[in-house]
Amino acid sequence: MSDEIILSRSVEAIAIPAGDKVQLDEGLQVAIAQRLGGHFTVFAPGGLVRIDGKDADALGLEVTAKPETPVATEDGKVNEDAVWEQMKNCYDPEIPVNIVDLGLIYDCQVKPVENGHEVDVKMTLTAPGCGMGQVLADDVKKHVEGVPGVTTANVEIVWEPQWNQGMMTEAARLQLGLM
Numbered sequence: 168m169s170d171e172i173i174l175s176r177s178v179e180a181i182a183i184p185a186g187d188k189v190q191l192d193e194g195l196q197v198a199i200a201q202r203l204g205g206h207f208t209v210f211a212p213g214g215l216v217r218i219d220g221k222d223a224d225a226l227g228l229e230v231t232a233k234p235e236t237p238v239a240t241e242d243g244k245v246n247e248d249a250v251w252e253q254m255k256n257c258y259d260p261e262i263p264v265n266i267v268d269l270g271l272i273y274d275c276q277v278k279p280v281e282n283g284h285e286v287d288v289k290m291t292l293t294a295p296g297c298g299m300g301q302v303l304a305d306d307v308k309k310h311v312e313g314v315p316g317v318t319t320a321n322v323e324i325v326w327e328p329q330w331n332q333g334m335m336t337e338a339a340r341l342q343l344g345l346m
Contacts, residue, residue, distance in 0.1 A: 174193055177192050199226070207223070208261065244284075254307055263343075275288050275289075286321070304322040305322075
């Protein structure tokens with residue numbers, strides 16, 4: 168364990184991998200396992216939980232800066248590369264690799280709609296029983312809707328094809344020691 172911390176105030180967290188909301192009480196000792204994507208994965212009594220970056224102060228840390236917002240294109244079109252870059256700010260709370268490099272994003276379609284653009288994302292999870300699916304989908308939605316010109320993001324979790332380690336980028340496999 169690293170970075171053992173006593174919570175300075177009570178905080179709501181999400182149990183990993185169940186996805187259930189849990190309350191962590193002031194004075195509880197936790198240890199930070201991962202600080203990625205604006206969230207903290209911590210070891211707490213009972214297992215891993217995810218604490219949102221807005222609650223960094225409870226850990227005695229500064230609130231994590233939001234990822235830089237991409238610049239709008241001059242012609243009003245959505246920069247699809249910016250959408251993909253924003254999704255790289257989303258992390259599985261148990262794996263220190265972004266979900267794009269993990270191969271969890273299967274499809275991303277940008278289409279013009281009245282007053283902007285709609286983005287449809289199809290993604291999967293590393294395991295079908297993971298309760299963090301909606302949490303990750305909500306992260307993707309939030310990040311994609313932060314791209315200039317995107318008015319709506321729809322994120323669908325799909326199970327076909329089934330995810331496997333071969334879907335990860337070479338960099339992700341190298342980072343995780345799988346090469």
